[in-house]
Amino acid sequence: MLKTAILQSNYIPWKGYFDLINSVDEFILYDEMQYTKNDWRNRNKIKTPNGVQWLTIPVKQDSLEQKINETKVFDPKWNIKHWRTLQQNYSKAPYFKFYKELFENLYLTNSTSYLSQINLLFITAICNELGIKTKITSSEQYSYGDGKTERLVNLVKATGGKEYVSGPAAKDYLNESLFEEAGIKVTWMNYAGYQEYHQLFPPFEHGVSILDLLFNEGPNASLFMKSFVELGKIHE
Template sequence: MTRVAIVQSNYIPWKGYFDLIAAVDQFILYDEMQFTRRDWRNRNLIKTPQGTQWLTVPVKVKGKYTQTIRETEIQDPSWAEAHWKTLCANYARAPHFREVSAVLEPLYREHYDNISDVNRRFIETICDYLGIGTTIFNSWDYSLAEGKSERLADLCRQAGATTYISGPAAREYLDETVFADLGIAVEWFDYGGYPTYPQLWGEFVHGVSIVDLLFNSGANAPEAMKYVQRKPA
């Protein structure tokens, strides 16, 4: 049995994104899709003493958003230093700040041309820290069929999938019969039921970037997740 998920890349995604990666055998970053403004592709939330705050990577947007995520270039390279300073200012008191900084800070010192490069680099590094061994591919590693459901199903076929794991939002448009015709089952991922973990700055918030969990929990982060297994000591 081969389980596959196909999702657009996000900037420092929340814990559920990494649980989905951990729940499958192959994870395809679907960055041939159109870039969407004010979405998770180039921004995410962290916690601060004043509440949640967006960290946004500035990107170049051409025309009426006809470009793909893959084609979306970085506008201002100074974003990385600004983001790292913001993370330091808000998480320096977190129990595992020093340990996790050693993993994340080098990423903010690298050069990136586009948002897909940023996202994949951060996602792979965080997966490695969490011990997630899922193979990650780009959508352009495959040929792309026409049609929303048809393209996803054909990507699964090319990846040798027996099961496609989808986020619940796709229920509105996904045609499961297209997958069934290829002998591929569809399962819906459940993002509910997460436990809390020790978190700075007031009332607990689930939907923030994974960096919040990492700074606060370090190697214990899998205890607040559902599919990530804690690495042996």
């Protein structure tokens, strides 16, 4: 049974985001949605000696109707600042040197000014490091009509999917009956019960960027992700 997930792109997302990607056959980035301020599209959290800190990509928002894939960066030096901050806070992490070249190149050779493209760049690179083989596409590649839930149903149908895997936040608005009518099963992700890993600067915090997990656990990162353990996808 082909599984599909649909979600807006996030900047260097937390491990749960990648567990969702790893749980499906096709993951659709739904960046034709409205850009929202103070959300995960352009920012995420890291650990520092002074507690959790936001890393935020400064973007332009010209109107409330602006879509995520229309959103552009307004500070051309954001990438230099972010990489410097990561170096300052993770240089002593066990696997920082292991990933240093990869992420330094991702940050410092980045030439796009579109938020969606920046997010995709990091998401695909991190999936590659984790061994996630899921097909990643964009909603722009499909025709899906109108209606909040109807659009999702049509996107899943377009992929040939028979099961829609959703994050728990969508329970507030998703009309499951429309999926049932289309012969599509709805499954909800459960982000509870994550195992703690070696992390700098106690106390432990689960809700930070996956970079924290990579820098601290390296190639063993998948051992601390639910989808790899539950689906038997641990790779050597």
